[in-house]
Amino acid sequence: MKLLVPAYVKSIVPYPPGKPLDELERQYGITNAIKLASNENPWGPSPKALAAIAAALDDLHRYPDGSSYALTQALAKHLGCDPNMLVLGNGSNEVIEFLVKACIEPGDEVITSHPSFLMYQKFVQIRGGINKVIPLANMRHDFDAIVDALSERTRLIFIDNPNNPTGTLFSSEELLQLCHVLPESVALVLDEAYVDFVDQEQQLDSVGLIQQSKNGPQIVSLRTFSKAYGLAGLRLGFGIMSASLANMLHRVRQPFNINTLAQVGALAALDDSDHYWRTIGGTRAGMRFLQKEVEKLGCCSYPSQANFFLIDVRGDANRLYEAMLYKGVIVRSMHAYGYPSCIRITVGTEAENYRFVGALAECLRELHYV
């Protein structure tokens, strides 16, 4: 190719999404495969969202409302914040992209953790920024090392809570201590994609923190409709932040970044507390069942506050991942994430959880792991 593309773009390794079900069934000539690899909602979308989407189909010849007015108002009411503090994105992924676009110029630094959600680093690379990647300590964000990594050029810090893939949490005391030492020139981004699954008493009041913060870093909370609300395919996420930072993010977004169906679907899902609480309850029950069963099989399960958890299978995780594919079960190997004997699985429906445990037992036997 003759076209000149910057070296920092050429060096980007594309994000590895979980294997799609269709692809597995095509490749292995099987049917009825299940996917427990992408932390999706196994109970499907909210029926209220589906009805709202169906009702909006006749309007698809019109551009969407570029301000997502109704959804923004409803979210602000739901969260108890000013609508000007919200920025909606095509998935929370897009809000991560807006933050990087708005705050980073080539050579600026962004602090992330490893292993953690990979997209933070990808967006920084696209922008020519510099990733400073801090290894987790005992599967948790290492706040001391994050502070040590600060420099004059640090603009953003991304920490997910719970962390993907470990499912670990930090406390509000730890967060406040971190905020005390961060300069005003930095934005601290709390990615709360899985916050809905966290036990009530362990949830941080991130909205209150953002509203109260005066001096110190900008605090941003990221949320999504892809997990507890079951709308991963619709692509709707949002960020909560000071109105002044939100104003900057709106400058870098396309005028119609949230499509009409996502606006009406998310609005209806927000109002469907039956579906929401069924998801939270089903996830917690499924997690208890799965953790008990995998321990019985001789594996080690790690506690998690999300809808996924890590399992140490006591052998090579890549081989187990492959063996599970033959049984029609897609999980995630954590080999490339620095945990060579761990897989990450998403809690499924009751039937999927049983199927997973059966397939795991067979694979462990076949591979002589336990």
Ligand SMILES: Cc1ncc(COP(=O)(O)O)c(C=O)c1O
């Ligand atoms: C920690 C974390 N943040 C953000 C996202 C992206 O979510 P969305 O579907 O809203 O783009 C994910 C998706 O898996 C995630 O695990």
